[in-house]
Amino acid sequence: MPIDKIFKDDASEEKGERARMASFIGAMAVADLVKSTLGPKGMDKILQSTGRGHSVTVTNDGATILKSLHIDNPAAKVLVDISKVQDDEVGDGTTSVVVLAGELLREAEKLVTSKIHPMTIIAGYRMAAECAREALLKRVIDNKENAEKFRSDLMKIAMTTLCSKILSQDKEHFAEMAVDAVFRLKGSTNLEAIQIIKKPGGSLRDSFLDEGFILDKKIGIGQPKRIENAKILVANTAMDTDKVKIYGARVRVDSMTKVAEIEGAEKEKMKDKVKKILGHGINCFVNRQLIYNFPEELFADAGVLAIEHADFEGIERLGLVTGGEIASTFDNPESVKLGHCKLIEEIMIGEDKLIHFSGVAMGQACSIVLRGASHHVLDEAERSLHDALCVLSQTVNDSRVLLGGGWPEMVMAKEVDELARKTAGKKSHAIEAFSRALVAIPTTIADNAGLDSAELVAQLRAEHHNEGCNAGIDVISGAVGDMEERGIYEAFKVKQAVLLSATEAAEMILRVDEIITCAPRRREDRM
């Protein structure tokens, strides 16, 4: 008696070895895909969207690449997910985490083919990951107390992060900018407060950090172009026609004169509102919503600068920098906190006019203006800078740092290797495999730079045999060098997240012994 189908028609089921192979292959394919972007000499990818316009993105950022892929393999989806989480949590290391997870699975595959049970491999990986973390913890450098040194640490981290991106030419310039921006946040991790404005034209080197705040808006016609000692009211209110919000209200009249009267009343109402706003004693009014011509004219008459349609983040940031509160009612002028700044002026960047607020009261936010040859360059520059900012803001909170350039991987690999030697039983194979997977990262970095990876990694391993060695791969000169001297640093938090989530993902995929794919949901509209 043949077994009836248990599943629906289009569903499929893969068991045992085949399931494991399918997930290994899927995960490794994804890892190999992003592998070539790893390291300072990693290559970029062009992504073309299938949507309208076939817009093109050029990027080096692992999370961005993986996010745009359409993947069907469930195991590959797990890797995409960890890269996304890495991006959200620490911002950098999105490629490393996928590559490490891929390498762990590649090693696991070899072990599985030599008849070691996945559960044994998982047990080994767990021990190894714990040991690797300990090894890193032992070697961290923490310069929190020493402000000057801490700043230089941050500079180095920023430079290390940026050197694999498009900004590597001007990495010092950008690192300086990123560190400055993050220091202004004073420990908060809310990167929303840092505004990045992209303006095509000029070169990347022309990008700058502005202490004040730049709003990408134009000043209304006939209004002052420059205000000193500005008092700013930040508002979120309707400045078109103030709608009656009571439900069901409507205007019903029986003659033209009545219409005119009501129109007049409406105008009067707006005038009142403007008067009330002016009653705050301000000379600058920024609104989130539209400002119609009529109130704008009233503001111009009063010599007040009115800026309309500033988006929500803009408003929030402006509130942050100027110390004003976001107001929606204007009946109690005495209790509304106004924002202050020394100077508001219109500035030109490239061809566009922007409004510049300088000398602000509370410097928690700032703007970074990026210049560059094309939109693609600017987009990529923004992503790179974002990575750097993320890492820095996380490092400000957790100030432990490590050396970079494959140094942490070698340190971990060495400790893990030693653990493997001490461990009895089949687990030791898995622990050894873990150390091999770790070494694969410096190997990839060297390979991507077109260096002789076998030679370099062997040298590195020999160097690391000595206690307290600082050797890593210096991709620029193509040799093994002292990472501390060359100032290549990485944040501990990033490395730890890479290690733990890669192990977690590998463990998850290893535990699977069956894949069941449901029948895809039928979409009627496709017919």
Place this chain on the structure above:
Amino acid sequence: MALAFDEFGRPFIILREQDQKTRLRGIDAQKANIAAGKAVARILRSSLGPKGMDKMLQGPDGDVTITNDGATILEQMDKTRLRGIDAQKANIAAGKAVARILRSSLGPKGMDKMLQGPDGDVTITNDGATILEQMDVDNQIAKLMVELSRSQDYEIGDGTTGVVVMAGALLEQAERQLDRGIHPIRVAEGYEMASRVAVEHLERISQKFEFDVNNYEPLVQTCMTTLSSKIVNRCKRSLAEIAVKAVLAVADLERRDVNLDLIKVEGKVGGNLEDTELIYGILVDKDMSHPQMPKQIEDAHIAILTCPFEPPKPKTKHKVDIDTVEKFETLRKQEQQYFDEMVQKCKDVGATLVICQWGFDDEANHLLMHRNLPAVRWVGGVELELIAIATGGRIVPRFQELTPEKLGKAGMVREKSFGTTKERMLYIEHCANSKAVTIFIRGGNKMMIEETKRSIHDALCVARNLIRNKSIVYGGGAAEIACSLAVDAAADKYPGVEQYAIRAFAEALDSVPMALAENSGLQPIETLSAVKSQQLKENIPFYGIDCNDVGTNDMREQNVFETLIGKQQQILLATQVVKMILKIDDVISNSEY
């Protein structure tokens, strides 16, 4: 017209020539009619009487009916049919196939399944109920098995894999009995007797567990047994402690009841599994409505509202006509006054935090901010209820009904941000009535969080069951082996064919420890027989399978416990479903849809 399937199993329809219409006349017509009538009667014949068999019907939408009632059968009947022993064999095969999928997930060394849903979403899990639910099965019997595991999940919460494996083993044994020529009804009856023996025996070997609020170690140990089969077993100790503390916090020890609705399980991607924490309060995935409101409130008096900070919207249809300037003006004034009053009302009763189910108007938002009254908007109904329970407040549907007594109280409300994105959550802690708690899970990726949520749910259920009933049995297959021995011994006392079925039941019980041993990489038959003889020799029901390679078979030493009701329920449910499947002798499925 005929329905056929191509090589991929997809149905397509063949239209035949319609011209050859036949006609039957005279005696031929009568004979044909009589034959049809007889055929129908024959279908129902086997359903007659107290020992009549059931029919299984699959409707046009795949819904399954199992019945013995003639009218229902005939009404739904058409299309393909499987009869008699064929039907039984096919059903058993399907049931076994489902059990086989789950078999490798059993026990601490069980493997996970990766499931890809119809929309391409990926779930990785070890939980039997979840696997079956997401598998989206089409077979009628497979659906019964899914139901089985679901009812175990609802009733007990744990052991969802075990129950299916058990049912599969029972079916396998039943097949053998059928081959011997034993009538399925006799097998079913034998199983019924055996299950009664097993459940009674479990009661006998169970042990009472003494614990109280201060000494909850035994509870933690039991929860750890549950968690050890999941991917979270890396930090099972801490998770088990969290689960037990959570259950104890909301438990009503007097009434021996736990309302698990009071435990909220929230997950946020990021961080480590080790960062998972128990919050004696509520966690709301929302932030303050105005960015400049204070982020931390001590000693908060919370107004919990279900009315929006917006002008009222009466339910009855109405129109406010504006036809004069005066009306326009008054309406405007009224509107302003309305906002003002709403905010003032909250302020007057002494609220320092407003939690609202609906949105705020911009103006109201600013007024709130202006009066230094932090507010949270768009809070879901369930969360609102939990907040009300935790803070001892009342949910207020109208501003007019706001009074100081109705405010909830919390020692600390704070906003916390995560990671590099703008994600914030609101912690409401040190509540007046700490009867509602939140378990906040962190983890490397989405699938991990989901799986952790399921595991925590299992652990919570176990802890709850222990509070309801303090009895435990020993895990690691020890209870099954003990039952198997008892059932085997009891078999000889029954005269008649049922004896064989009872013995078969005993064998089926062995399959759970066997699967455990298999998944742990041990020799299944060797290990099982060794443990069995050990139990028999020393007459101690604590010996089980040493899944973790600790070196002892004594489950007392390994601290592997399961709840008594969980185990009993497993055996009862599995027996019930198997009996049902055995009673079916006809599968009528409507395949044309």
